[in-house]
Amino acid sequence: MIKTKKQGLLIVLSGPSGSGKNTVCDEVKKNNSNIWESISMTSRKPRKGEEDGKAYYFVSEEEFEKNIKNEKMLEWAKFAGNYYGTPRESVQKHLDNGEDVILVIEIQGALQIKKKIPHALFIFLLPPSMRELKRRLTERNTESKEKVMERFETAYKEINELSKYNYVIVNDEINDAASKLEAIIKAEKCRVDRIEEVFLDSPEEKIHETLVDKNLENKIVDVNKL
Numbered sequence: 001m002i003k004t005k006k007q008g009l010l011i012v013l014s015g016p017s018g019s020g021k022n023t024v025c026d027e028v029k030k031n032n033s034n035i036w037e038s039i040s041m042t043s044r045k046p047r048k049g050e051e052d053g054k055a056y057y058f059v060s061e062e063e064f065e066k067n068i069k070n071e072k073m074l075e076w077a078k079f080a081g082n083y084y085g086t087p088r089e090s091v092q093k094h095l096d097n098g099e100d101v102i103l104v105i106e107i108q109g110a111l112q113i114k115k116k117i118p119h120a121l122f123i124f125l126l127p128p129s130m131r132e133l134k135r136r137l138t139e140r141n142t143e144s145k146e147k148v149m150e151r152f153e154t155a156y157k158e159i160n161e162l163s164k165y166n167y168v169i170v171n172d173e174i175n176d177a178a179s180k181l182e183a184i185i186k187a188e189k190c191r192v193d194r195i196e197e198v199f200l201d202s203p204e205e206k207i208h209e210t211l212v213d214k215n216l217e218n219k220i221v222d223v224n225k226l
């Protein structure tokens with residue numbers, strides 16, 4: 001009775017460094033094979049165990065800047081002294097393939113996407129408390145003390161942008177946060193404006209088509225035109 005839009009949903013998951021975005025996202029992907037996570041590009045040096053082309057595409061500053069100049073990035077930002085960004089091409093490919101695409105990115109980049117694609121789904125992940133955030137950042141032992149403090153201070157500024165997102169999840173417990181994220185995505189996919197056609201018993205008995213089509217026209221994502 002319902003024909004849904006072929007193009008996938010663009011999901012932006014943000015939150016301070018240490019809020020657990022990657023862990024929650026990985027958990028959701030385990031149960032949802034139709035979600036594709038974009039692989040970002042960064043000028044940060046790989047941490048122990050991080051593989052090029054899996055965790056990130058690790059490039060030099062010069063190479064990153066060349067990609068910006070050549071308009072290869074859908075969004076990019078400087079965070080804690082390094083460049084981070086989303087390569088444009090693969091996002092479009094996966095969306096057009098009907099997959100839901102998730103970008104796990106910091107706030108400046110998310111706000112660039114919001115300007116370009118306001119109908120994407122914007123979700124903010126909060127730590128249960130600032131004390132807990134500091135503990136997680138310190139205990140994961142991936143940055144120097146100064147870098148941890150820099151990330152912690154940035155977190156306050158980032159949380160100030162919370163109201164620009166559609167949903168907020170407190171990451172108190174991974175499974176609970178992941179099931180909330182999953183529920184939000186599921187609900188979003190049931191939105192009337194994601195439906196191409198609604199009909200009764202046969203496609204000839206269409207209802208709710210013109211209005212929906214009109215909405216759809218404004219909602220097809222073409223990142224190459226942004």
Ligand code: 5GP
Binds near residue numbers: 075
């Ligand atoms: P980390 O160095 O801890 O891997 O990442 C630092 C921050 O950059 C995190 O908040 C992470 O989500 C964010 N980040 C990762 N990839 C991207 C990206 O493609 N674009 C933007 N704007 N931020 C990103």
